[in-house]
Amino acid sequence: MVEYHASSLDRVFHALADPTRREMLRHLAQGERKVGDLAAPFTMSLAAASKHLKVLEGAGLVRRRVQGRLHFCQLEPGPLADAQAWLSVYERFWNTRLDALQALLEAEEAGTPASSSRKQTRKGTRK
Secondary structure, eight states: OOOOOHHHHHHHHHHHTSHHHHHHHHHHTTSOEEHHHHHGGGTOOHHHHHHHHHHHHHTTSEEEEEETTEEEEEEOOHHHHHHHHHHHHHHHHHHHHHHHHHHHHHHHHHTOHHHHTTOBOTTSOBO
């Protein structure tokens, strides 16, 4: 299993827990944006947007550059890749479970003896 620093993943998942920050990341996935542009869809102040961006920056998901009075933000995908790698362990787990469920359902539909013998009512008699 791949090991990660818990604090790094904690910061990433904390940042992703907020729908406003997830939406900001979605916009940043299309390219660099000014803080004002990121704040506009939410009708929030620049100060409120900046607080969200600081959480994203703290998680390493966003890089900010200042040009005069303008602040530009850019997506840093590395931490998202780390989170995806961590989640992939559970993806394999669920895929294995779902494959087993599918096999069971297909066997039941085919009427195989092993699966049909399991069909019983609550009183213990077969259907």
